[in-house]
Amino acid sequence: MPRILVVDPRNLNSRLSRPRFKEPFVENLYLSKYYIPYLTPYVLWEKRIRRIYHLSKNRPAFVFAGILIFSLFFGALISTAQAATINTSFLPDGSIAPNPAGPGQTIMMIKTISPQPPSGYSYQPITVNVIDSNGNYRTIGVNSTQTGTGTFYFSWVPDITGKYLVIFTYPGGTLAGNTYTRCQSNDSFLVDGSLPTAAPTPSPLPTPMPAPTSTNTTAQKLETSLNVNCQSSTTYSNFKVNIQGKLTANNSGLSDSAILLSYSVDGGSSWTPLTLVSTDNTGAFQAVWTPLVTGNYYLRATYGGDSELASASTIVHFAVLPFEDNSVFSVASNSTVTALAFNSTDQKLSFKVSGETGTTGYVNIYISKSLMSDASNLKVYFDQELLQPVTQSIGDSWLVSFTYHHSLHTVSLALNSGASNIQKQTQNIQYITAGVAGAILAIAVVMVLFKSKAKRKNI
Numbered sequence: 157m158p159r160i161l162v163v164d165p166r167n168l169n170s171r172l173s174r175p176r177f178k179e180p181f182v183e184n185l186y187l188s189k190y191y192i193p194y195l196t197p198y199v200l201w202e203k204r205i206r207r208i209y210h211l212s213k214n215r216p217a218f219v220f221a222g223i224l225i226f227s228l229f230f231g232a233l234i235s236t237a238q239a240a241t242i243n244t245s246f247l248p249d250g251s252i253a254p255n256p257a258g259p260g261q262t263i264m265m266i267k268t269i270s271p272q273p274p275s276g277y278s279y280q281p282i283t284v285n286v287i288d289s290n291g292n293y294r295t296i297g298v299n300s301t302q303t304g305t306g307t308f309y310f311s312w313v314p315d316i317t318g319k320y321l322v323i324f325t326y327p328g329g330t331l332a333g334n335t336y337t338r339c340q341s342n343d344s345f346l347v348d349g350s351l352p353t354a355a356p357t358p359s360p361l362p363t364p365m366p367a368p369t370s371t372n373t374t375a376q377k378l379e380t381s382l383n384v385n386c387q388s389s390t391t392y393s394n395f396k397v398n399i400q401g402k403l404t405a406n407n408s409g410l411s412d413s414a415i416l417l418s419y420s421v422d423g424g425s426s427w428t429p430l431t432l433v434s435t436d437n438t439g440a441f442q443a444v445w446t447p448l449v450t451g452n453y454y455l456r457a458t459y460g461g462d463s464e465l466a467s468a469s470t471i472v473h474f475a476v477l478p479f480e481d482n483s484v485f486s487v488a489s490n491s492t493v494t495a496l497a498f499n500s501t502d503q504k505l506s507f508k509v510s511g512e513t514g515t516t517g518y519v520n521i522y523i524s525k526s527l528m529s530d531a532s533n534l535k536v537y538f539d540q541e542l543l544q545p546v547t548q549s550i551g552d553s554w555l556v557s558f559t560y561h562h563s564l565h566t567v568s569l570a571l572n573s574g575a576s577n578i579q580k581q582t583q584n585i586q587y588i589t590a591g592v593a594g595a596i597l598a599i600a601v602v603m604v605l606f607k608s609k610a611k612r613k614n615i
Contacts, residue, residue, distance in 0.1 A: 240334045244269050244279070246324060246341030247306075258351030262313050267324050267341065269306035274332040278303045283325045283516055284310055285559050287546075289318025290400050290440055292385045293557060295516045315407040316438055317349040323546055325559050340544050340558070377461065380405045382415075382468040384457045386488040388476070390524035390553040395484050397445045397474070401457055402438070405465060409439020413459060417443055420454040424471070427456060450476040450484070452493065475507065483524040491517040491562065503527075505569040511562030521556040521569065528554060528571040535573040539565050 250267040257263055269279050280300030287293050301308045314320060321344050328338035384401040399417060403410045417430040433441045447453065453474040461467035475493040477485040479500070487493050491509035498505045511517045528534060531547045531554050538560065545558040556569070 241337065242271065242334050243337050244271070244326060244328070244339040246270075246326075246339055250341070250343065252322065252343055252345045256346040256348040256351065257314070259317060259347060259349060260313065261347075262311050263345060265308075265310045265312070265322065265324075265343075267308045267310075269301060269308070269326060269339065272306045273301065273304065273336075274334075275304050277331045279306060279308070279326050279329075279331075279336070281327070281561075282308050282310075283327075283559055284312070285323040285325070285518065287321040287323070287557070288314075288316055289320070290316070290385075290402060291387055292383045292400065292402060293518055293520060294383050295518070295559065298516065313407050314347045315404050316402070316409065316440075317347045319346050320344060321546070323557075323559070327561060328541075338538075338541065338543055340546075342546060377466040378405050378464060379466050380410065380459060380461065380468040382457055382459055382470045384455070384470045384472050386455060386472055386474050386486075386520070387550070387555075388474075388484070388486040388488070388522050389551075390484050390486070390522050392478050392482050392484050395446065395476075397447065397486075399443045399445055399455065399457075400440070401442070401470075402440045403435050403459055403468070404439050409435070409437070410465070411435055411437045411439060413439070415441050416458045416460075417445075418456050418458070419445075420456070421451065423452075424454050430455075447476060450478050452476075452496075479527070483527055484522075485524075486522045487519055488522075489517060489519040491519065493519075503571045505571065506567065508564065508566050509560075510564045513562055515562045516559055517562045518559045519557065519567070522550075523554045523556065523569075523571065525549075525552050525554060531556075533572050535570040537568040537570070540568075 247268045247270050250265070252263060252265050254261060254263070265284070267282075273279055278301045281298045282300060283295060284297045284299070285293065285295050296312050297310055299308060299310050308324070321342060324341045324343070326339050328336055330336070381404045382401065383404075384399065387398045387400065389396055401415070403413050403415065413435045415433050415435065417433065418427040419430055420427050430445060431443050433443050435441045445455075453476070455472045455474050456469060457472075458469045459467055471490075473487075473489050473491060473493045475487045475496045477496045477498060479485065479498055485496070485498060485505055487496060487507060489509060491511040494508045494510070496505075496507040505521075505523070509517060509519060531549070534545075534547065534554075534556065536543055536545045536556065536558070538558070543558060545556045548555040548557075
């Protein structure tokens with residue numbers, strides 16, 4: 157039986173005051189004629205109490221829902237507080253000096269990452285890469301910020317003249333239980349060949365040593381360095397690869413040196429000679445190669461050395477992927493490149509890179525402007541983490557470059573994410589509008605049903 161609210165007029169101070177209930181809820185009680193005249197002024201008050209009473213019957217459900225919502229919110233708050241994600245960035249007030257510099261001068265680089273790392277921690281490793289005036293992409297050093305600060309110092313002596321693009325990269329990491337995101341910054345400086353060459357620093361004379369009694373000594377050869385870069389076109393009908401490189405020793409170019417270029421199509425098991433080139437007076441060399449088929453190549457440059465200079469060899473992994481008989485994607489890297497594929501529906505280029513753990517890898521990706529007219533729409537995901545690559549316009553192509561620490565990684569490039577984002581935003585607005593309209597309709601229906609039910613109970 158439903159409960160009936162009964163107001164006892166004998167317990168009222170005044171007919172216009174709120175009732176004091178001796179037994180506010182009495183079961184199976186019928187109203188007598190004696191009570192009816194006194195209930196009239198309190199009909200509105202009785203309705204309010206009755207509504208509260210009806211809601212109180214569902215109190216356990218409301219309490220359970222409240223506890224559940226509070227628990228979920230509190231748990232999410234705790235997990236967020238325990239493992240916060242902190243965005244990092246290089247501050248724009250760094251310096252590279254001197255700029256311009258003369259040949260042989262030491263360049264001092266200072267950069268700062270914001271915010272500062274926790275006390276007792278440092279951001280590491282910070283990788284410094286350069287693209288020199290010959291288009292060679294290389295790593296010149298790895299360092300870390302000072303402990304407790306985000307300031308990073310690095311010095312280097314450029315080996316050729318011209319303009320350098322410097323790329324500072326912090327790969328991100330976990331410090332004091334918090335996740336710090338990846339950040340990257342670009343800067344540049346100029347080495348002007350017309351400026352005075354830096355004077356060599358005099359070294360103290362060594363203390364004379366007794367002459368050896370034996371003449372059977374072997375002189376140690378001077379170590380050499382060989383850098384190679386592949387720059388390709390992106391048109392299928394006129395596809396070619398421009399191979400550029402430089403041979404140096406003690407940061408000085410080696411001229412008139414023979415460099416053997418060869419390639420492999422079986423992962424380095426066998427090599428086919430491509431051409432033999434000679435370095436110029438700065439140690440630079442170049443060649444043009446037209447691969448007969450697309451696929452994965454290993455390109456090797458080899459310097460044989462001589463009686464005073466050690467030999468050197470460098471391998472570049474080069475992958476070529478055609479699209480619709482008019483465009484070509486290409487990836488050049490010091491990592492092993494596999495699974496190169498392009499999804500024309502999603503406009504996504506993907507591949508995998510791998511290399512020796514503890515070393516630094518790089519990739520140079522060439523994309524036709526016919527497939528990506530605006531580089532600002534490009535999104536690059538490295539192991540599903542969004543990163544900021546270096547993007548350059550080269551003729552009818554875009555060059556996309558970035559570095560990383562070697563392991564097995566998955567790379568994905570969304571070529572036209574800007575346009576797709578606009579479409580998704582439009583769809584989201586449509587979904588939100590439909591959802592709001594449906595919610596309003598549902599609320600209106602519930603209110604109508606509730607009022608009709610309340611009227612039936614008042615009869």
